[in-house]
Amino acid sequence: MTNPQSVDPIPASVAHIAHGELGFWRTYVFTTDHKTIAKQYLSLGLFMAFVGGYLAYVMRWQLAFPDTSIPGFGFVGPETYNALVTNHGTIMVFFVAMPILLGAFGNFLIPLMIGARDMAFPRLNMLSFWILAVSALLILTSFFVPAGGASAGWTGYAPLSARAEYTGVNWGINLWLLAHALEFASFLMGGVNFLTTAITMRAPGMTFFRLPLVIWQLLTASVIFLLSVGPLISAAVMLLMDRLLGTSFFVPEGGGDPMLWEHLFWFFGHPEVYVILLPGLGAVLEVLAVFSRKPIFGYRWIIYSTLTTGFLSMIVWAHHMFVSGMDPRLVMPFSISTILISVPIALIMFSMILTLWKGSIRLTTPMLWALGFIAMFILGGLTGIVLGSAPVNIQVHGTHFVVAHFHYVLLSVVIFGGFTGLYFWFPKMFGRMMNEPLGRLHFLLTLIFFNLTFFPMHAVGLAGMPRRIANPLQYEFLAAVQPLNVQITIMAMGLIVAQLPFLINFAWSIVAGRKAEPNPWEAATLEWTAPSPPPHGNWGEAIPTVYRGPYEYSPPGVREDYLPQDRALAARSAQEKR
Amino acid sequence: MYLNWLPENISTHGGEIDSLLRLIYYITLAWFIVTMGAMLGFVLLFRRRDGQRAAYITGEKLSQAAWLLIPAALVLVLDLWIDFRGGDAWAKAKLHVPPSELQVQVTGKQFNWEILYPGPDGQFGTVDDLQIDNELHVVVNKVVGITLKSKDVIHSLFLPNLRLQQNAVPGRKFPAWFQATKTGVFEIPCAELCGFGHSGMVGHLTVHTAEEYDKWVKEQWPSATGDEIPR
Numbered sequence: 001m002t003n004p005q006s007v008d009p010i011p012a013s014v015a016h017i018a019h020g021e022l023g024f025w026r027t028y029v030f031t032t033d034h035k036t037i038a039k040q041y042l043s044l045g046l047f048m049a050f051v052g053g054y055l056a057y058v059m060r061w062q063l064a065f066p067d068t069s070i071p072g073f074g075f076v077g078p079e080t081y082n083a084l085v086t087n088h089g090t091i092m093v094f095f096v097a098m099p100i101l102l103g104a105f106g107n108f109l110i111p112l113m114i115g116a117r118d119m120a121f122p123r124l125n126m127l128s129f130w131i132l133a134v135s136a137l138l139i140l141t142s143f144f145v146p147a148g149g150a151s152a153g154w155t156g157y158a159p160l161s162a163r164a165e166y167t168g169v170n171w172g173i174n175l176w177l178l179a180h181a182l183e184f185a186s187f188l189m190g191g192v193n194f195l196t197t198a199i200t201m202r203a204p205g206m207t208f209f210r211l212p213l214v215i216w217q218l219l220t221a222s223v224i225f226l227l228s229v230g231p232l233i234s235a236a237v238m239l240l241m242d243r244l245l246g247t248s249f250f251v252p253e254g255g256g257d258p259m260l261w262e263h264l265f266w267f268f269g270h271p272e273v274y275v276i277l278l279p280g281l282g283a284v285l286e287v288l289a290v291f292s293r294k295p296i297f298g299y300r301w302i303i304y305s306t307l308t309t310g311f312l313s314m315i316v317w318a319h320h321m322f323v324s325g326m327d328p329r330l331v332m333p334f335s336i337s338t339i340l341i342s343v344p345i346a347l348i349m350f351s352m353i354l355t356l357w358k359g360s361i362r363l364t365t366p367m368l369w370a371l372g373f374i375a376m377f378i379l380g381g382l383t384g385i386v387l388g389s390a391p392v393n394i395q396v397h398g399t400h401f402v403v404a405h406f407h408y409v410l411l412s413v414v415i416f417g418g419f420t421g422l423y424f425w426f427p428k429m430f431g432r433m434m435n436e437p438l439g440r441l442h443f444l445l446t447l448i449f450f451n452l453t454f455f456p457m458h459a460v461g462l463a464g465m466p467r468r469i470a471n472p473l474q475y476e477f478l479a480a481v482q483p484l485n486v487q488i489t490i491m492a493m494g495l496i497v498a499q500l501p502f503l504i505n506f507a508w509s510i511v512a513g514r515k516a517e518p519n520p521w522e523a524a525t526l527e528w529t530a531p532s533p534p535p536h537g538n539w540g541e542a543i544p545t546v547y548r549g550p551y552e553y554s555p556p557g558v559r560e561d562y563l564p565q566d567r568a569l570a571a572r573s574a575q576e577k578r
Numbered sequence: 579m580y581l582n583w584l585p586e587n588i589s590t591h592g593g594e595i596d597s598l599l600r601l602i603y604y605i606t607l608a609w610f611i612v613t614m615g616a617m618l619g620f621v622l623l624f625r626r627r628d629g630q631r632a633a634y635i636t637g638e639k640l641s642q643a644a645w646l647l648i649p650a651a652l653v654l655v656l657d658l659w660i661d662f663r664g665g666d667a668w669a670k671a672k673l674h675v676p677p678s679e680l681q682v683q684v685t686g687k688q689f690n691w692e693i694l695y696p697g698p699d700g701q702f703g704t705v706d707d708l709q710i711d712n713e714l715h716v717v718v719n720k721v722v723g724i725t726l727k728s729k730d731v732i733h734s735l736f737l738p739n740l741r742l743q744q745n746a747v748p749g750r751k752f753p754a755w756f757q758a759t760k761t762g763v764f765e766i767p768c769a770e771l772c773g774f775g776h777s778g779m780v781g782h783l784t785v786h787t788a789e790e791y792d793k794w795v796k797e798q799w800p801s802a803t804g805d806e807i808p809r
């Protein structure tokens with residue numbers, strides 16, 4: 001298929017930028033360059049991680065030492081605790097995980113890895129970031145309005161969320177809902193951009209089955225998001241109407257049904273976690289190949305598994321609702337689909353491990369994070385089997401067992417997968433190398449404190465501690481687990497402090513790190529053929545032409561231990577079949 | 579062993595749930611050991627060595643892909659086994675509600691469990707109905723049938739020792755049931771965020787012997803005669 005960019009020289013929209021005369025605002029603020037937009041998303045995500053982490057600190061201190069004054073915060077009343085827990089979840093999912101894994105990775109990598117100069121719709125791209133920024137501002141503002149921020153849980157179940165008198169919170173929840181609406185609009189635009197770009201702007205020779213796996217993951221994530229978010233947008237509008245206009249979509253006194261909200265929320269909420277998972281998986285896959293010097297084991301099988309996971313993710317949502325009161329006959333079908341989704345994901349994990357077999361493994365910082373991801377995600381995924389079994393779910397639903405499970409799977413993706421990608425693509429993004437020893441220290445401390453924080457939480461949940469409890473000491477049956485709660489809190493503090501080496505490394509390396517060559521990792525994918533960092537338009541006169549798949553590491557009959565995707569070879573016969 | 583943290587099971591259907599949990603625990607533990615053993619083993623065995631090149635294995639050939647497909651098939655088989663076992667346990671706990679010997683209506687209302695007893699006549703909606711907030715009194719070894727409701731927001735009735743959890747949704751009525759095998763007093767937390775009083779919303783379940791229960795009934799309904807006491 002023809003790619004217009006192989007016919008035209010550097011397009012006009014890029015050419016005039018090459019003068020470098022855009023000025024501060026058009027270069028750093030209202031930029032349309034996908035790489036700068038990616039950094040904007042990254043900055044927003046990292047900033048909101050501070051906010052979300054601070055909320056976690058306050059929550060955990062309250063749980064360990066209830067009704068004491070928390071340093072750097074003060075006393076936490078029950079209303080406040082609910083607002084903390086709600087916004088911690090909302091911020092971490094929508095303002096940390098999504099911006100970093102989709103906004104930053106997606107925007108940075110898609111054009112570079114497919115051989116395009118920018119996204120299909122650069123101005124839409126810019127708009128999508130700024131809408132997210134306004135959305136983030138709304139969430140932050142919600143903390144300071146009278147009666148404080150949203151407090152009905154990140155799940156926002158009605159009628160608690162539908163009538164202000166049930167929570168006592170008024171504009172906090174309204175702003176929360178508006179922020180969601182904007183955030184969904186932002187990612188819808190992003191999804192459209194990702195898909196259009198990848199489908200229509202691949203470089204010559206870049207067939208779908210020569211795309212790096214992280215691109216497949218980003219595209220699948222975009223499709224899942226686009227398909228699933230509509231119901232929740234509608235639900236958010238209906239909930240706002242219930243709150244502001246006195247309608248009763250979710251209020252039984254007016255003929256509405258609270259369970260409708262649950263279905264609409266989870267119909268999106270479940271695919272959403274796969275939207276977050278897939279890009280993190282992708283980053284890990286890229287790194288595993290590069291630092292094993294081996295092709296990814298079972299490239300096509302991973303693609304099929306990814307697509308299967310994407311499909312299955314749309315039909316498991318009611319496993320969040322086993323005890324909700326929905327017809328019990330619906331439960332077993334959802335339990336079956338839930339447990340089935342472990343099959344394609346297990347296949348991907350097996351593939352990751354088999355990629356290591358007979359490799360030549362370099363334990364660089366990105367590789368350590370990738371291996372850490374495999375371990376932590378398998379652990380978290382396995383506790384998902386416990387939750388997916390409906391009878392067992394009766395006992396552990398709504399307890400800290402669930403909290404332990406989703407922190408294992410989410411943080412393995414966002415933290416381990418996220419740092420895999422950040423450390424790996426940092427040289428390309430910023431033109432400098434990060435400090436290796438600090439990177440390893442960051443990894444080791446995070447691995448240790450992460451497990452010491454969340455592993456005991458499974459026990460707390462099995463013992464029956466419900467979620468969103470502000471004071472465990474109010475329950476006699478929880479006295480035995482309070483020492484665990486204290487331990488979890490202390491280890492969580494350690495986990496937060498463990499991020500310091502990263503912050504220092506990140507900031508220092510951006511300004512004073514060793515300058516990076518185009519391909520410091522000797523990787524085969526297209527982004528490493530551009531300078532570090534790439535200029536506007538990513539490549540000079542000509543975009544690359546692709547001759548092979550993305551994982552030609554240690555190919556036989558070649559002296560070097562890798563073949564870049566864009567390297568033409570005299571003897572093409574063996575390599576060009578992929 | 580983590581399963582020791584589970585509250586003591588005093589429910590007739592709790593044993594099946596616990597043994598299913600144990601099965602899943604052992605299956606998942608085995609997978610974790612195998613996968614982590616492989617991963618760590620490979621990392622140690624195949625560290626970069628000078629002069630040693632990685633093997634060019636793509637996994638495309640079926641003989642190689644078998645290493646993916648066969649373990650994935652094993653995962654599928656084990657998953658289906660877990661689900662078959664689960665189907666039976668779920669049916670017992672939630673689908674086939676047995677005829678109950680004691681009945682109560684439990685209504686969640688911010689932030690209490692309003693427990694309505696039908697009284698000695700065994701009928702709801704009569705003069706001897708009695709509402710006692712947060713105190714659920716039952717007899718050991720009798721099937722207790724609960725109609726679960728809510729007056730305001732979603733609550734969740736959670737009886738950890740009975741392996742019972744059921745949301746209470748305003749505008750709906752849900753059945754729940756249990757049969758306790760042991761006497762004692764147990765807490766009833768609310769397991770669904772229901773507002774600023776969610777933390778601390780807790781009732782107490784008292785499982786009486788038959789004699790103690792008769793005594794309790796006489797205390798609550800002093801005018802009841804012996805014949806009318808429900809058992």
